[in-house]
Structures are given as structure tokens and as C-alpha cells.
Amino acid sequence: MYVAREDEPGEGRYGKVMKCLNKETGEIVALKAMKICENTDYVVAKEVFMLDKVSTLDPDADNIIRFNKYFKSTEGLHCMEFELLDLSVEDLMKRRRAPFSLNEIRLMAKNLLISLQGLRRVGVIHTDVKPDNVMYVDQQNEPFRVKLIDFGVATLAERAKTGKIMQPIAYRAPEVTLGLPLSEAVDMWSLGCCLLEWYLSFLPFPADSPYDHLKMITHLMGVPHGELLKQAIRSGLDFEDRTFLDLLQKMFNVDPDKRITPAEALRHSFIIMTSGTEIKGKMK
The missing domain is CATH 3.30.200.20 (Phosphorylase Kinase; domain 1)
Known part of the structure; x- marks a missing residue:
């Protein structure tokens, strides 16, 4: 067969x-x-x-x-x-060894926000959003169109138990580490980690332990209002970078009830803005 x-x-x-x-x-x-x-x-x-x-x-x-x-x-x-899909974003990251452009990130982010919005409609939390589980459909003919894969550790939102450990630690939402109530918002945190990783070309929270993980989050976000990201947004970055960091700040809200949702993020100015950058062909 x-x-x-x-x-x-x-x-x-x-x-x-x-x-x-x-x-x-x-x-x-x-x-x-x-x-x-x-x-x-x-x-x-x-x-x-x-x-x-x-x-x-x-x-x-x-x-x-x-x-x-x-x-x-x-x-x-x-x-x-x-x-059958093409290669994963993780594979392309290893191949090119350079950050993605903001336009490339925007294209992938929009696809994945649509994925997470769909999962919310059916009450599913993926729990394993990471570059290895994001695959290009056809990088040669449809550059940077991606799909979410691997539902082996997904769970129903209504069955997400408080205190359950989920997500790879580098992409783990703080409420998971702290043993707080869980919701679909954990996937938005993981997606934020992916977007920042694609922007920096390295993991933003490369922790080996839950303690180190929370320490890194606290350092980036400040207590309690994300002062470092706010400073970056106010700095001499151009408009597109500042808008991208504003979206990240909303994705990295440590309060899951206030974290931006996929539907809200799809209306964010970073996602809806257009870029003059033309993407051609497959990145080698």
C-alpha cells in the first residue's frame, strides 16, 4: 500500500x-x-x-x-x-544561521495566529509550539507560508489541569511554571518566544531549570510591567521594529488573562502593516 x-x-x-x-x-x-x-x-x-x-x-x-x-x-x-509538507522552520534556521527579516516573521506569525485562533474555536491547547513544530508548506513556491504540526501532547482547554507541567521549558509560559490555572494563552506565550527567537537568531529564554526560566522572564519583562521591552520600544528603533516589540510585549504579558489573543494579534498594526520587502524563492 x-x-x-x-x-x-x-x-x-x-x-x-x-x-x-x-x-x-x-x-x-x-x-x-x-x-x-x-x-x-x-x-x-x-x-x-x-x-x-x-x-x-x-x-x-x-x-x-x-x-x-x-x-x-x-x-x-x-x-x-x-x-507531506516541506522543511521545518527549525531546519531552515540551522541552514541559514541568520535572523529572519521582520517581513518574513510577519508572514509566519500571521499564519500561526490563524492556527491558534482555529484551535481556540475547537477548544484545543497545542502546548508544544516551537520552531520544530512549524513547517513550511512549499518554501520554493509559497515562501514563508507555514502550518502547525504535531498534536501528540495537545490537550483540551477544558481539561487543562492547574499545576500540570507542559511545554518545553524555553517556550514555557510563566503560569505553567508557577502552577497557576492554564488556558489557551500558554500557546500565545510560546509563539511570542518563537517570534523573538526568529528576530534574534537565538533562544530568548534558554533556561535549564524552572527557577532560571522565571529569572530570565523577570529580567526581560521587569516587575511587573516589562520595563526592558518598554525601553526598547522607546529607543531609536525604526517604526516597524517598535511595532513588532509592542506586539511581543502584549504576547509576553505575565497575566494570561491580559495576554493578547490570536484574534487581537491579527488586528495588531505589526501584522496588518505591509512591507516593501519582496521575498523571492527558497532560502538556502
Whole structure:
């Protein structure tokens, strides 16, 4: 039924992802085969449930990876078929070793804000928004159009438990570390970390421990009003940079109830402004 189209599959936490030809449809797809371990059945059932939930969204309009189907192979492996996307933002970052332009960031940010807005509509928190889980659709022909992938650790907003640890520490919202009530706002914090990382070309909060993580956040944001970012906004930066930092300040509000929402961010002046910068072709 499937023919592998590459020699080296990508390895993930719970399985491997292969580029394959679906012989029934003739489509080149991404096939995720799960490793067999003690809790594989639970992990797979949870991921498929979340994928079915987000599949009620439009994968193209809402910039969510298209989930085609789940099945068990003749060898008993749990398999999931997805649309084939291009490389991840993480891969491109490693390849180019330079910051993204504000116009490139704007294009990706808008796509991902639409993704998070869609997830809110279906009551899902992704919990793992990071450059490795953001993939280009077709970087050659549709530069910087991205989709959100990997719902393996996603959760329903109504089931997000206070005190539950989620998110990679470098992209973790402060309310998670502090054991406070959780909501979809944690994904907006993670997206803010991604945008700042793409702007700086390094992680803004590269912490090894929750204590160090909170210390870095406090240093950047100030207590309690984000004085460093405010100073940067008031400094000699040009209008586009200042507008971008203003959006970040709203995404990094330490109070999740006051943090900017995806719908609000889509109306922010940084997102709606146009740029004279033309993006051509694939970045090598």
C-alpha cells in the first residue's frame, strides 16, 4: 500500500516519519509509524483523538497539518498518514544561521495566529509550539507560508489541569511554571518566544531549570510591567521594529488573562502593516 521514497526516515520521540507513496491514491504523503513501547496504545489513542478534533478545522485556511487517516500495519504498528509538507522552520534556521527579516516573521506569525485562533474555536491547547513544530508548506513556491504540526501532547482547554507541567521549558509560559490555572494563552506565550527567537537568531529564554526560566522572564519583562521591552520600544528603533516589540510585549504579558489573543494579534498594526520587502524563492 505504501512505498518509502527516502532512505533515512525522520526520528521523533515516539516514532519515525517517512516520505511515502500511497499506492491507492498516488499521493506522496508523510507516514508516521509509532514505536512499540509500554504506553504506545495510550499515546496513539490520545494523539488520534486530538487529530480528529482539529481535523474539523480547514487544514489550509486554518494552517493546520492535514491528517488523512490512522491505521494499523500488518506488522501491528500504529500508523498515521499526513499531508507531506516541506522543511521545518527549525531546519531552515540551522541552514541559514541568520535572523529572519521582520517581513518574513510577519508572514509566519500571521499564519500561526490563524492556527491558534482555529484551535481556540475547537477548544484545543497545542502546548508544544516551537520552531520544530512549524513547517513550511512549499518554501520554493509559497515562501514563508507555514502550518502547525504535531498534536501528540495537545490537550483540551477544558481539561487543562492547574499545576500540570507542559511545554518545553524555553517556550514555557510563566503560569505553567508557577502552577497557576492554564488556558489557551500558554500557546500565545510560546509563539511570542518563537517570534523573538526568529528576530534574534537565538533562544530568548534558554533556561535549564524552572527557577532560571522565571529569572530570565523577570529580567526581560521587569516587575511587573516589562520595563526592558518598554525601553526598547522607546529607543531609536525604526517604526516597524517598535511595532513588532509592542506586539511581543502584549504576547509576553505575565497575566494570561491580559495576554493578547490570536484574534487581537491579527488586528495588531505589526501584522496588518505591509512591507516593501519582496521575498523571492527558497532560502538556502
